[in-house]
Amino acid sequence: MKTRGLIGVVVVLAAAALILCAVPSAVRAQQARPIELTFGSPYAAEMPVSQPNKDWMEKMEKDTGGRVHFKTFWGGTVIDAAEGHTELAQGAADVGEISVIFARSGYYIAKGTFLFNYGAPNQQVVRRAAEQVRAKFPQIEAEYKGLKPMAWSANAATHLITRKPVRKLSDLKGMRIRPLGDFSKVFAALGAEVVQMPGADLYVALQKGIIDGAMMPGVAYDSFHLDEVAKYITMLNVYQSYTAQRAMNQASLNKLPPDIKKIFEGSIDWWGADADRILNKISDDGLQIAKKGGVEFINLSKEDMQKFNDAVKVEALKSAQDLDAKGLPGTQIFNETRRLIEAASK
Secondary structure (H helix, E strand, C coil): CHHHHHHHHHHHHHHHHHHHHHHHHHHHHHHHCCEEEEEECCCCCCCHHHHHHHHHHHHHHHHCCCCEEEEEECCCCCCCCCCHHHHHHCCCCCEEECCHHHCCCCCHHHHHCCCCCCCCCCHHHHHHHHHHHHHHCCHHHHCCCCEEEEEEECCCCEEEEECCCCCCHHHHCCCEEECCCCHHHHHHHCCCEECCCCHHHHHHHHHCCCCCEEEEECCHHHHCCHHHCCCEEEEEEECCCCEEEEEEEHHHHHHCCHHHHHHHHCCHHHHHHHHHHHHHHHHHHHHHHHHHCCCEEECCCHHHHHHHHHHHHHHHHHHHHHHHHCCCCHHHHHHHHHHHHHHHHC
16 A cells, blocks of 8 residues: 555656646747737838838848737728828737828828928928927827837928929919919919829820829839829928827737837837838839930029918918827927927038
């Protein structure tokens, strides 16, 4: 009996040891399994504008030592262009590309500061000014309810692409122009007839003379082949406001382990700068296509550029006052933006 009892105790202890050994193994296996996050974009994966997103996801997987993995949904399958910000905040994806300027409501500062950067010498000046303004006015980031902005960026310099030359501002009178955002008010004040339409319709509209010109960055010559139907480009060098074009669902970010969350938050400036770099490169490539396609590049006189910027200033101040009326620091943001840009332009 004693022998059988001893054998029983040994068996029980051995079984317990096996269980104790197995538990850490299971925990280690669970810890080794990467965290899967979903990424959504309204654009196709092969489009150049999607490259910054691929770069960032690759960087995050590398910087976390493979502890994070992304499942991607391109082409508007979970995030579309018009309502992507709302869809992302509601959890349609963990991370995504958004365009808050299309928002039907909210994002008043993002939309209301569209004209504030007139006369800036280059995009780096605009970017640095935007960073300092955001730091001073937390109301800017507070608009992104349910979201954590992950990359602040803006399109490359925008110009006026036309069927007939615009060599001076007076040439705009009577021309049918498709502008961007609040620039519709500026072109109307300069005597142009404003026409709104999607970018995808510009080629046919220019070809048939439905419109005479459109505000677009240089990439339009690549993406839309506008060098075939618009042989002139007036270099306006318009720099738009910086918005969070990439964001993360706040709840998804909060669920991450603290060290991974820190890595994600530490990548915000990197992702925005990478997006700027790529958007500027593809815009420059488009301008090279335009030159090879025989497009004439036109620079307005110093006097006409001043008149253009003065017209922008009038509308920008109105936008600032509209923000003031909503209880937002519109005029303060305008004044600080102008102070930084003008100081850097000297």
